[in-house]
Amino acid sequence: MSERTVGGGFVPDVALDRTSPVPLYFQVATRLQQLIEAGELPVGGKLENEIDLAERLGVSRPTMRRAIQYLVERGMLVRRRGVGTEIVHPKVRRPVELSSLYDDLAKTGQQPRTEIRSFEVGPAPDHIAEALGIPEGAEITWFERLRYAGGEPLAIMQNAVPVAVLAIDRDDLVSNGLYELLRAAGCVPRMANQVVGARTASAGEARVLGESRGAPLLTMTRTAWDAAGRGVEYGSHIYRADRYSFELTLTI
Amino acid sequence: MSERTVGGGFVPDVALDRTSPVPLYFQVATRLQQLIEAGELPVGGKLENEIDLAERLGVSRPTMRRAIQYLVERGMLVRRRGVGTEIVHPKVRRPVELSSLYDDLAKTGQQPRTEIRSFEVGPAPDHIAEALGIPEGAEITWFERLRYAGGEPLAIMQNAVPVAVLAIDRDDLVSNGLYELLRAAGCVPRMANQVVGARTASAGEARVLGESRGAPLLTMTRTAWDAAGRGVEYGSHIYRADRYSFELTLTI
DNA sequence: CAGTGGTCTAGACCACAGG
């Protein structure tokens, strides 16, 4: 039944570079993804079976399977035993990522500006030490920032970072997001627990944020760990609800 | 260097059942997970290298790798090339899941109660059809529910479910969560996009929720798709912020 | 340098769906 390659998704020959440091399975997956996004592989159609595909692309079946599996995990393909591999609507494919407000704003073209309202190094309060899983009284850097976007105040952000993880420089915080600093120090957050809630602004908060008392605020408390399970950041943030919301895409 | 099995994590012999329909890699992964959670494999210690482990457990290296990889994805192991496999603090291991308010409440022992405030079947409004990726005017079931917990109103929930996905029975909604109904119909949400924000209650909302006007509300808009990329649910919810917050654990 | 994980191959058998 070779006519399945006519009606279904026919994968054109893919140029693979075996001298490249990029793994073969990833080259294949990337190419398939491009073909799907470009519409050359019809959404709703079926992919060729993995055996034929592997042979035609000149890779082994396990390598082909790995490439396909990669796209399954990203929600672009659905596999059913005995049936085949279906190409699925590439809806929202943005992976779940830890939101960095600074990065988000920079990406959308809004000029972020940061004002440091306090900055100190000292022993961690109990609830923060517990959240981060560090000894009570371990040294942390604690700071409060006011974040502007488009000239308007947007958020008040309080954060703690263990000194053992990264000794933060106050000036760096002005021109960089916290996550950017962590990444630059080779410390990549890999897991996080976030609690998102809402409340109304106190008089003091309202004044700082340029709102009126009783204005709605989004609150977010987050603890983040790196790949080794080390607590790297604790944050307690409040956002003007009229100017900010959290968007997240979940894949189960 | 066989003393590494002494100081590090020594994996005792694992009984594998090759006649079981449960895949070998999964049997191995499950056993390793039990050993870590029971403390028999020391957190912070290193696992044996995968070659020795595979040999001693009597499985091939690819199978052993797959078992290890499974636990890496769950955040229990960390691998570094040239270094080894580290056993990591099993912090929060709850996978990211779509929050079902009904399930959440039932789990925490708060008695959920549901009041249907409206229920109708008709053509989908444009913005909902677009969100779900269904044709404009396709039939949906649209309903608004008031959710109580502990006798107090907690949330107003508006939802839409395409009739093509599931013909919802009004009475079922009273005693079951929406996600429970979807699951029971063999329609499992696999991906979702959520936007979480905040605002203050209008007079009407406040009255329904037993709050005063201007009280802070958490808002959540969600679109969910099943494994095949079919839009299965659209929801627009508001929660009393003094009684509810979203908690989520992210793994990158 | 030796030891580790990362990738890749070429086969094999099985479980399941559908005609």
Added chain:
DNA sequence: CTGTGGTCTAGACCACTGG
């Protein structure tokens, strides 16, 4: 029954880390 994806094996070579 045929075709599909799911699992498993036994090897090979490479890239990286650390002493």
